[in-house]
Each structure stands twice: as C-alpha cells, then as structure tokens.
Amino acid sequence: MNLSRLLVVLPIFLLSVWLSGCGEPKTGKKVEPYQGPIEEINDVRLLYSEAAKLKVKLTTAKQYRYLNDNRKYPKPVNIIFYGPGGEEVTTLVSDSGRYDKAKDLYTVMGHVVVVNKQKQEKLLTSELNWNPVTKKVFTDKHVAVISQLSGEKLYGLGLDANQDFSQYSIRKPTGVFNMEGGPGI
Template identity: 25%
Template structure:
C-alpha cells in the first residue's frame, strides 16, 4: 500500500510540474509562424509587361513580422535585362536581404557584378536604394575593366553600372590621353 501511495505521489508531482504557460506557447508558435521558407527559388521581375530581371537562389526566408523582409542566406544570382531581353549585367552574392517596406536591398559576402562591357565589381557589401536608383557601398571595392584595375573604398553607381564612382581611390590610376583621339 505504501508503494502505491509513493508511486501515486511521484506521478502527481510529475504531472503537476508539466504545466505550460499558455502565453509562452502562443508566443513561440507565433514566432514560428511568422516566417515563410522556400527552396529552388526563381523570381521574374517585370514592369509594363517587360521582363527586367530574373533572381535565382537555393533557399529563401520571408519574415512576416514588421519590418517584413526576404532573405537569401545561401546565395543568390540576378540577371538584369534591357527592354529587348538582352543581358545587361549579372549580380551574385552569398547573402542578400530585401526590406519589403522601403524596398532597400542589402547584399553581402562575395558580391560580384559584371556588366555587358565586361567590367567586374568585387566587394564584401553592396546596397541598392530604389528611391535614388543607385547602388552604393562603404566597403573596399575592386573594379576590373578590359583595360584597367581600380581599387578603393566606397562606391556609388547607377542601376546598370554604366556610371560608377569610387569614393576613396587607392593605388595607381591610368589616365587616357584625351588628345590622342584628335591626332
């Protein structure tokens, strides 16, 4: 009889100690439900019926809590096209994050941009401001063209990278002779 009373007492203690706080459970459940995940992502961007870009990534996470975001934590590649679907440039990075509310894009870790002229930008971090329609960085940048190699810190460039400015240039710079074309 004593054994049964002890067993009953142990079971009662175990059952009463397994109480869950309903608020904690709801908070945990809401955090888990506040993200969407996807694999083998392909997104086509178009405007006015014309394709502007194609984004591909192995995984995507979308956070639904404010501020909402879309993150590519395992890499992404973007192909940017002109009006006749000609490839203008490609962009790749190991990580990317798009803030849905303001449209800002943050790219990091081995960011590479190559435009149709064969110019290549390498940097650790690149940001896109859709309101100003520019790419910018405060990190170290390397630009390689068919004729030059440029190095520095900080960058501003237009959306198709046809115009770009290194904010703090470092190393030798080759200046072409502007009078050579006149002779």
C-alpha cells in the same frame, strides 16, 4: 467511496489537473514570441519589370520570410540586370542576401561579384545594396573594379551606381589607371 461516486469525481479531478497545466508557466519566465521564419521557399525566382519589360531577375535556392515581411536568402544569390532591349547587361553573384521590407532594400553579402558584360568590367566587394524604387546600387564597403579590356584596377571605399552598372562612381578611389593624353595633361 462507492464506484458511482468515484466515476463522477475522477473525471472532475482529471479535468482540474489538466486545466491547471494550462496558462502561464509557474517558473516566472516570460515566454518570448516566435521570431523565426514563418515561411520557407525553395528554388526562388523573383522577376522585376517595367512597362512589361523584364529589368531584373533574382534566383536563389532558399528564401525565409518573416512576420514583418523581411526576407533572408541564406544560399548564393544570382541577379541579372537587363537592358532596354531585353539583353543581359550585368550579372551579380553573392554568397547570401536579405530584403528589408521597411526600407525596401535588398542587400547581398559575402563574395559579391558583379560583371558588366557590355563594358567588360568586374566589381568585387563584400556587400552591396539595391533599392528597386530609386534603381540605385550602393555600398560603404571596400570595392575593386577591374577592366577586362585595359587591365585597369580601381580600388576604393564606397560606390554608387545605377542598377545595371552602366555608370558608377567610387567614393574614395585609389588605384592605377590610364588617362588619355599622356603626361602633362
């Protein structure tokens, strides 16, 4: 084979080898599409307002966003709920959280601690959900509510509350609490 013919055949051969490497793998395994986060954000601050008044502020060190617009918050989540006058009414701290776009539902998990500053009550649970559309907070998990004023401790399974925790109901309550009027009510 002469040199000029080799210079013509060699690039064609290399091109065909390169093209044969493209396409489906020959192993028979199907390649799964990427399911991981498409975006990572550090030092997140989300603000929710109504009628130009701040109602909720969420802060966390990291957020992952996925193709379906779901979000995960793998670091501690801090949330502040504000009252009508802009004052801090309730604070929430948790180990982590997530947002489900299809349900429009935020969920915080781990050691969840909610403090209502006005009522001086503390709520402890392992998981809590917040729906920004209905402005309701709820859980099916065990809860404990501790009054810092009276020392009352209420326990239960499940809770429903408005978003600032000024009103709540425990679904299956247990515990010791004081009742006005004494015995024989």
